[in-house]
Amino acid sequence: MFGVLFEQTADGQRYVDWLLSGLGWTLALAFFGWWIAFAVGVVVGIGRTVQNRLVAALARLYVEIFRNIPVLVQMFLWYFVLPEILPTSLGDSIKQIPPPWGSFFPALLCLGLYTAARIAEQVRAGIEALPKGQTEAASALGLGGYLTYRHIIVPQALRLIVPSLTSEVMGIYKNTSVALTIGLMELTAQARQISEATFQTFTAFGAATLIYLALALIAYQSMMLIDRAVRIPGSTPAKDAIEPALADDVQPGAALHQGMEVVK
Amino acid sequence: MNSLDFSILLQAWPYLWSGLLFSLALTAAAFVIGMLLGTCFALVQHFEVPVIARIVRAYIALIRSIPLILVLFWFFFLVPIVLGHLYGNGRPIPIGATWTAFITFGLFEAAYYSEIIRVGLRAVNKGQFEACQALALSTFDTYRCVILPQVIRVASPIILSQTIILFQDTSLVYVLSLTDLLGAASKLAQLNGRLVEMYLVVAVVYLAISSAASQCVASLRRRYPLTGAHK
């Protein structure tokens, strides 16, 4: 049934090449977007837990804004609105960026910063789930605020939230498809284009679905490996690695029980 | 940079408002269908109903692994075909983008709600089931009067958070060219060229509604902590 994918297209390629190029953009968005999200998310998440009121308020504002506007609307804000509200010369030069990149960079920023807000909440929940004694022990040893976070709090919190980050990884690669609305020809867009060119809708969407399933499996497996690799020897594994935030939310008394949200 | 002109809003508002109503209606319908179907899915898995439980599990894993936009495209393509086979002559029955959106979101959200309820069911203390047995309650009454109300209560903050995400996700019907809040704004923007104002307004409306709802969930969570339902 996938035979049609190997037929010639008008531009001399095969349809499967369209799919692969779409996959490339999807992977690039997900991969680089993830590192932006992780870096910003950890900083903002820590920001939410510090004593400094101003920093905490700014971090909270960030999370509120980026989490409560639909990712598609954010996509439009970066792509359509940003160049208009910047000074004209800068805005014009943004609009001059050639086609795939002109969509790719706004999409990358959008997905990175959106996912960062979600990661920040996980990081905060992880930090708040640590026993108070950890901070107390650190200050008893004379570690200051920075050193306590750097060596005691953050390393433990990040290990704790690895299973919950699985759903963020799954979330960001699924959200890459939103970039098709600003013209990036990623996987879903290519599937639709093939379907329109060949009328083989079932084949086109089926192939894309299989690829997304494979990506989900890879994402899930690699997060499991990471979880196993960084887990502190002797600590218990999370019960439900696929959706631990959810499991912990429902099961009272589990390690990370509050403040976690279900994430797509 | 052109100066912003929000006076355009006065004209645009009725159209945006009808778009917002559509978004809310879609959210409500998807919530109802999703919760009903999701509860069934969760119970089917909970009771390990042969064959059906496996099918449901596969469906949920599939839906959770692929982007919602692709699911929308799938249903837009599949629903008329399936309906055609269900009702007679096998020719596809076009039902339009609106119905497709309602069906898709209901079926899509069912996968997410069912996971929440499934985990909630697992978390119910074994003693609750035993107490029901000791009181000779039928299985139906056990679940209807004792188990499910507790699951819904304990899981309600997560269910509500999921519903806020659902509300935001309804903006994706843009790809079906429907006139939800975002769709309305985008159509107006094409007419009047005030794209910056339109998208900013939409962003603010989504932000206001979602954050207000999140605050409600947070205060609910504080008032009814997860351990004892009624402290």
Place this chain on the structure above:
Amino acid sequence: MQHEIATPLADRSPTIVVVENLVKRFGGFTALNDVNLTVAKREKIVLCGPSGSGKSTLIRCINHIEKHDGGRIVVDGVELTDRMADINGVRSEVGMVFQSFNLFPHLSVVENCMLAPMKVRGLSRPEARERAMDLLRKVRIHSQADKYPAQLSGGQQQRVAIARALCMQPKIMLFDEPTSALDPEMVKEVLDTMVQLAAEGMTMVCVTHEMGFAREVADRVVFMDQGSIVEEADPETFFRAPRTQRAKGFLNQIIH
């Protein structure tokens, strides 16, 4: 108050529970091994023994919360088989009180008591409420009727659990370590309620380590160990002169 132990005069059959050659296994572990026990109407039996001796399993088999693997259980003339009608028939005549109360946290105290009478016995809401209030009064907790379980102390919760079971007007009450999960100062209020129930003639089988209660109330003490009944005697004899070494050892442990 007529709602407890309404024993019709015509019903002269002396036994209410017969357990014959009962066997229960959990995987490879034999929890009950050929257990025989007969409970007469109005009899009060205290089951005791070390943990893991099978005493809880025995009473959980009597209302089929655990399914037995061999032997026979007859409750009030009905043999427990796999037929759900029989099981629910038996269960509605057998009240059970759990170690961990198992009240329904989302229902108020009085609603906890009303649920099964309405759903199983078909009582109307006002009837169920009236009966519930009567029995809550009896366990002296009617003033808390509209509170939720989590707002009550452990002792209060256990008394509600007793009232909830009594609302089904059971012919026999099973108690599975009803005071083990309680803080020491709350044990007495629950035991007092049980003593009162016994005085009114309720048939009772209690798994408990409260030896004072056993002395005061029990007609018979049944000592179990390793899934078998090792010794049965009236409490006076059992506590003064246990026949077996195992019972002696057990009594030595719990008295200190």
